[in-house]
Amino acid sequence: MSLTVTKLKQLTVVEDSAEALGSTYKGRKCGTFGDYGILSFNGNKIITTSGGGAMVVPSKEKKEKTVFLAIQARDNAPHYQHSEVGYNYRMSNISAGIGRGQMQVLDEHISLRREMHQFYSKLFNQIPGVTLLSEPNSDFYSNHWLSAILIDPKKSGGITREDLRLAFEEENIESRPLWKPMHLQPLYQEYPFYGTGVCERLFENGLCLPSGSNLTDSDRSRIEEVVDKLFK
Numbered sequence: 712m713s714l715t716v717t718k719l720k721q722l723t724v725v726e727d728s729a730e731a732l733g734s735t736y737k738g739r740k741c742g743t744f745g746d747y748g749i750l751s752f753n754g755n756k757i758i759t760t761s762g763g764g765a766m767v768v769p770s771k772e773k774k775e776k777t778v779f780l781a782i783q784a785r786d787n788a789p790h791y792q793h794s795e796v797g798y799n800y801r802m803s804n805i806s807a808g809i810g811r812g813q814m815q816v817l818d819e820h821i822s823l824r825r826e827m828h829q830f831y832s833k834l835f836n837q838i839p840g841v842t843l844l845s846e847p848n849s850d851f852y853s854n855h856w857l858s859a860i861l862i863d864p865k866k867s868g869g870i871t872r873e874d875l876r877l878a879f880e881e882e883n884i885e886s887r888p889l890w891k892p893m894h895l896q897p898l899y900q901e902y903p904f905y906g907t908g909v910c911e912r913l914f915e916n917g918l919c920l921p922s923g924s925n926l927t928d929s930d931r932s933r934i935e936e937v938v939d940k941l942f943k
């Protein structure tokens with residue numbers, strides 16, 4: 712089965728920009744690269760409405776259609792009437808109100824998350840085998856919503872990401888492996904998979920670090936102590 716370029720051209724690209732609000736590539740905001748973009752305001756994201764998100768749409772016309780489908784596709788009639796299948800995807804007024812307030816702290820949250828990333832950059836700078844995932848060059852500006860590292864045990868003197876995760880856990884500090892690839896999920900084990908092992912390696916060696924906007928100096932000291940003790 713092969714997809715020709717002509718067929719690909721008919722696809723609508725929905726950009727998953729769930730984590731990326733405030734990040735840019737060559738000055739252009741993430742969420743504006745696809746035909747449509749989606750942003751998540753889930754509780755763990757850079758700003759939150761407790762749940763839900765937003766769509767970035769290419770025109771006023773597309774916006775109207777999107778909202779129409781999200782509010783049950785009601786025809787313009789005094790009674791409830793539907794000529795199309797719709798969805799109950801609208802955000803409640805209460806959540807939207809929280810979101811408007813959250814927009815005012817977006818820049819502050821980005822700078823706090825970027826400071827956390829700087830902290831990890833200094834912390835892991837001299838430690839062999841540990842790579843902090845960072846902006847590849849100045850074209851990229853990341854909100855650093857989440858700081859994550861890769862640990863190569865061949866270069867770290869045998870220390871694995873699981874060693875670090877458990878050392879954190881011992882001190883009641885939460886960290887988490889990178890996302891388990893879809894094809895390794897029990898749900899999909901019956902299905903064919905095409906790939907070269909990159910995602911398996913990231914899952915094996917990757918660790919998401921405490922990255923919240925509300926971490927204090929004393930939290931950072933505790934993190935630093937665990938890392939120093941394990942690697943030195």
Ligand SMILES: *Cc1c(COP(=O)(O)O)cnc(C)c1O
Pocket residue numbers: 727729730750751752753762763764
């Ligand atoms: C959080 C996240 C989602 C899901 O967003 P929800 O608002 O929780 O549905 C999807 N994709 C990525 C990359 C995410 O980080």
